[in-house]
Amino acid sequence: MALSPVTPDRISLNTATLREQWSLADCIDGCQRHGFGGIAPWRDKLQEMGVDRAARAIRAAGLSVSGLCRGGWFTEEGALTPAVIDDNIRAVDEAAEIGAACLVMVVGGLPKGSRDIGLAHGLVEEGLARTLEHARSVGMPVAIEPLHPMYAADRACVNTMRHALDICDRLGPGIGVACDVYHVWWDPDLAEQIERTGTERMLAFHVCDWLVPTRDMLTDRGMMGDGVIDIPAIRAQVESVGFSGLTEVEIFSALDWWKRDPDEVMQIIIERCAKVV
Template identity: 60%
Template structure:
């Protein structure tokens, strides 16, 4: 079991967004020599797209992905059309920022619906349409399977197998998978499905830890080492496939990490990445 390359650490800005705005996060990453960053759209909007791109370049940071597009299902054609247009804007922004991919949280059931297969079909259709836009522009789309506990409200793509199925169906060009261990560590098919994905589809790799017990379904993610995920084992499995990209840390933590001084959080991220990543 080897230590990870410390230069591969990337910070998803959600990890410290409660206390720092995007410019502070960018400067914080530079100060802590964290080379990668994954900004969220609303923060980019607040700072300004061009200003964000400029500041990221100024500090020699690189993106591990742009957060995020998706949320394809909708109750009406109009709602889906709105989402489609917004997703195209997300592709444009990702291009301006020089992101390696636009991460997609695909969305769950439309309001009032119990039709999960139907929602999955809407995801397929919305993704296909977005691909038509993103492919010629050269912006890869990364499907992020979310934990099954988010199937109703956030993403009805819940396994790596489903993401691979979508890639099979829609074609590999400009399409791949964001592997987030928080969402996939339980999956008995993890190894089999990253082998099926192969290097070409492995567009992003996200880490944090699963706390036992977990007290909140959304906002109680753990820092690497504080939970039960064999992060090092999974990281080595992904790198054994040839993955050489960044290791993006994304921690939603209402009662712990979001309460702390972000400089402390970044320092601990670096240390825990080396120790457990």
């Protein structure tokens, strides 16, 4: 299918991209000045600003919220403690208050000291099911974000679209996936699993690039076009199932983009989205 250019009004800034330079208030202002269509806050920045104040500022700037990052971390305490569940309930409520399209879930890795990946999978699925009970009651879609397998031990033990969709099949309505090209580009089953997702379960689409070499496992993502991911091909697959949401730019880059002038970063995002996304 022919792809139309990703214009600024179709871009959402995931605030992790400028977390070292800008507060959430700065990001909201920057998105408005550069003509971005949306924003995706992280909860620490959201809470720092205040959820109510942030919600009002986002609405005043005319921005959509492509997602709230993040809920999950169900394995953090080795059990689904009240604290873990309560934090996810709060995340759902925060997402609803700011009008997010979904709450993105980074589900958690192995519990501390554990080698039992099956235990981790069980905790994650039960935690998602319990969170969904509340999320459905407030109409907040929950999006599992499968992370690259290098994060299976410490950040997320759900690492493929297939695994995420298997969970969605079992849990029913109100849950889908966030497709981040950084995490799934390598998967030989990706096209098949994107097709399986369908319109209702494709809740978010995140872009950046995979650098060669990658100098840090977490904080050395590339600007689109600087790495090896065929982003347009994945975008075409995502749009072919009916996804019409914003393209969310999420770049963790301690060695490069977090050191640059944030307005320069925003302008380069616009240029790259038009040319290589």
